[in-house]
Amino acid sequence: MSSTITKLNAPLTQAFDFQPSSELHLTPTPTLNTLIQQLAGFDTLTSALEYAAKGITGYNFYDAKGNVRSVLPYKTLRQNARILAQRISGFDLPGGSRVAIIADTSPEFVELFFACRYAGLVPFAMPVPVNLGSHAIYVQQLRGMLESSQASIALANIDYINFLEEAVTGVASIRWAGTPGKLSELPVSDVVLQPNDPDETAYLQFTSGSTRTPRGVVITERALMCNLQGIVRNGLEIKPDDRSASWLPFYHDMGLVGLVLAPMVTQISVDYLATRDFAIRPLQWLRLISRNRCTIAFSQPFGLKLCTLRVRESDLNELDLSCWRAAGIGAEMIRPETLRNFSEKFASAGFDESAFLPCYGLAESTLAVTFSKINQGCNSLKVDSKTLIDKKLAVRLQADGRKQNEFVNCGRPLPGHIVKIVDEDGHQLSEMMVGSVLVKGDSVMTGYYNNPEETSKALRPGNWLDTGDIGFLFEGDLFITGRRTDVIIVNGRNIRAQDIEELAEQQPEVRSREASAFGVNGEDGTTTIVLVIECRLTSTPERQSLVTRLQQLVYMAFGVNCVVELVPPHTLPRTSSGKLSRFAARQGYIQRTKLVDQLSFVESGDR
């Protein structure tokens, strides 16, 4: 923490570039533990950490060059988190109060997260800013989360504290905001830390970049423990000699639950690379896996694509990926080519394609819903395109030459979970019929925090979670065929159409319900965001100014380019209740631009 404080006057430098000389030769935590491995089965996060702290494994953080930056054994994590919890307890907040933390890949974040649990508070991770020119919009997004969660405390390290201080201004619920360094100056209260109850909220997970309607998923200790147990026992079959490597952001469910919490509840070591460092030099992740003989590492398909694009032949010689037994793939729809390209490229570096482990999940079900069978690689099904579109039915391809779609087998639900496919009226469909994917089980959220409207859209009667995804079941295995039109996935990022429309509607020239956003797919599988606006402006410079401004705003908020189309009023199709239909708006756009082969089955039905 002292190194953080010395950097107070140098905001441009990463706080962790500075290392006292005594820390120059850090040794990462070992793979093999001195403790008998327990595969989850704990009742709360803190009880899991109390056990893990008896061993010698833990978390390791690496810099962009691949050097160990800091080491946080579970034992130290427990000590530091407990002391921090006693400092936070000095605020005397009611149990369950929310604590917001800007989550970069750092030991401080993990310590604060567990400190909150020890103190009976509810932490949540906020993203780091990643887009060019995004300062103002990022601050708005932070403020949206702080207000929606009614957070009492907000924390950010020295690199992000300026943004946080701007964001907390005027947020009435905030009692204190500062850096971990400042928190460490507060007195340690003599409060006796109490064990948590399985029914209390463990954390919130925000899933939307909206400034007006952020959605914080409420996950209880029970849901978390249930999901973790399924992941580590049934999904991954974790063993004592496993070790993980991860670049996934701590503010995403897969990064936090899958690669921070799951390793801890099985007492295995993890090697972390910051997301930014991976994005710029993706091979550093593979080098970590190779050098530390890591066995488990997850990625979105986009991360694998980055590795495939960036690797040079000379890099392959220095890599040995034969240790990698579980290459988990999730968080966006999986295209088989992405995996094939990766395994072809890295086969000579020892990568075994049977390590591919496609899975399906979402933050609203803690993390995981289904896992394919471990050690079986990626299996897919080729189905006839025409039958799929015309009849919403997946028929296995009988003859070559017909137009086909290939879908990845995402496997079966974790124990205690059921997946069903329903039609637009909510009736359950039989196998091979394509419809909305619904999930039920103990991992499902209790709702979105303080947001009954969004909660009632996502949780249907009987506590069935509507995932927003479209797919079918075949012999009990789940195949995802697409998303409904309310979410657009670009380069691995999930972007809600509603959030883009909201940005547009904040412009003085755009009235509410006159903007529609959706994604169109290119032949190479890339997705482009299209924003159609009903526009009354007639002068060319004014129209151009609106288009440019909208493109810039979308880029700042979501880091993606978009196409803006201005159309005359009353062009966008509406439903009988006056709501815009994104599906129909997309069909209209495709017809206007003559991209007719885009008219597809995969995205239908607006939420």
Place this chain on the structure above:
Amino acid sequence: MTESNYDEIMQLLCDRLRDLASTDVLITPETNLINQLSIDSIKLLNLIMEIEDTFDISIPINALTDVQTVGELVDLVHKIKTTSS
């Protein structure tokens, strides 16, 4: 390179951006990276990697949030370069 002055950095970045840009535009310090050059996230990552390697610096992610134009990017690189060497 050990010593870089402002003009050198400007020249290097303009050359590089001309290659990356999808459209044929004249690049000036006022050129907007986002809506005039359409630098998407993948191009941006490539650009940052090249800048870091060329100038032997590390660009903190939080600093890019205040960069929208070519001039602002050059200012940032120059500032980091002069404070780190």
